[in-house]
Every structure is written in C-alpha cells, then in structure tokens.
Amino acid sequence: MIKYYSTKELDPKLKSELQNFINVEFGDVPFVKERVWAQPDYVFVKYEGDAIVTFYQVIIRNIALDGKSYPVAGINNVITPPPFRGKGYSSQVLRETESILFNKLQCSFGLLLCADALVPFYSRLNWYKVDTTLYYDQPQGKQLYDSNVMLLTPSSQERIYPQHIDLNGLPW
Numbered sequence: 001m002i003k004y005y006s007t008k009e010l011d012p013k014l015k016s017e018l019q020n021f022i023n024v025e026f027g028d029v030p031f032v033k034e035r036v037w038a039q040p041d042y043v044f045v046k047y048e049g050d051a052i053v054t055f056y057q058v059i060i061r062n063i064a065l066d067g068k069s070y071p072v073a074g075i076n077n078v079i080t081p082p083p084f085r086g087k088g089y090s091s092q093v094l095r096e097t098e099s100i101l102f103n104k105l106q107c108s109f110g111l112l113l114c115a116d117a118l119v120p121f122y123s124r125l126n127w128y129k130v131d132t133t134l135y136y137d138q139p140q141g142k143q144l145y146d147s148n149v150m151l152l153t154p155s156s157q158e159r160i161y162p163q164h165i166d167l168n169g170l171p172w
Contacts, residue, residue, distance in 0.1 A: 110152030
C-alpha cells in the first residue's frame with residue numbers, strides 16, 4: 001500500500017521514524033552535512049503490513065529554467081531500508097506516484113540531484129540527465145551544484161534541456 005502525506009500533518013511517530021532512516025542513510029555524508037537543506041512538503045511511503053519498505057520526499061517550488069518559472073517536484077531522500085532492498089519497491093513507488101506529482105500537485109517537471117551511481121537507476125524510470133548549470137541557495141549565498149541533475153517530464157510532454165537552473169531556494 002502506498003500513502004502520501006503532507007509533512008505539515010505528519011504523525012510525529014512516523015516523522016521520527018522517517019528521520020531516523022534519513023540519518024542512517026545520509027547522516028555521515030560530507031556533502032549532506034555541509035549544507036542546509038529544504039524541508040519537504042510531502043512524503044510518499046510504501047508499506048508492507050506495518051513495515052515501511054520505501055519512501056521518498058517532495059519539495060514543491062517554482063524554480064527558474066533558462067529564466068522562466070516552473071512549478072517542480074523536487075525529489076529527495078529516496079530510501080529503502082536494508083531488509084527491503086532489491087525488491088523493486090522504490091521503482092514501484094516512483095512510477096505509481098508520478099501522476100500525483102504532475103496531476104494532483106500540478107508540477108511541470110520532477111527534478112532531482114543525483115549521485116553518479118544512481119543515474120542508471122533513475123534513467124530506467126524515465127528520468128534523464130541534463131547538462132546544465134544549477135544554482136541553489138545557502139546562508140552564505142548562491143552556490144553552484146557540480147554533479148548530476150535529472151529531470152522527469154510528463155509522458156505527454158517533450159523533454160527539455162535547460163542550460164541554466166536556479167532552485168530559487170535551498171537544495172533538496
């Protein structure tokens with residue numbers, strides 16, 4: 001069963017459980033520890049019985065692609081706890097919730113900041129890498145992101161390849 005929640009209405013117990021998974025997965029990563037990150041607006045969770053088998057978070061924001069503003073679904077913290085890995089749960093949730101991002105949440109695109117090792121995984125789910133300059137905010141000012149940027153477009157829309165992206169806020 002897949003459920004999604006507004007993080008404003010998230011049960012404190014579930015919020016704590018998800019944060020624990022995030023801390024275990026990314027808490028020691030220098031890139032993560034050295035930055036201030038956006039807080040998610042939504043979380044999608046897949047359960048098997050009472051167990052969380054995978055989840056991801058979404059930040060909804062208007063960003064600038066080549067100077068034009070678009071509402072996007074920023075995807076972050078796609079996590080499958082170790083006992084449930086290798087069973088296709090993340091792929092399933094990302095595929096099955098895509099229509100919610102574009103239809104219900106009315107985003108024009110999905111955008112994620114991606115580690116090299118995960119580009120093939122997301123590519124299989126119709127995400128595509130764009131060679132772009134991407135800027136994000138930090139307390140000390142605008143920063144240049146120097147790794148992989150991936151976009152997802154609705155199936156009815158042509159892919160775009162922006163030269164410049166500004167997240168207009170903190171990264172996700």
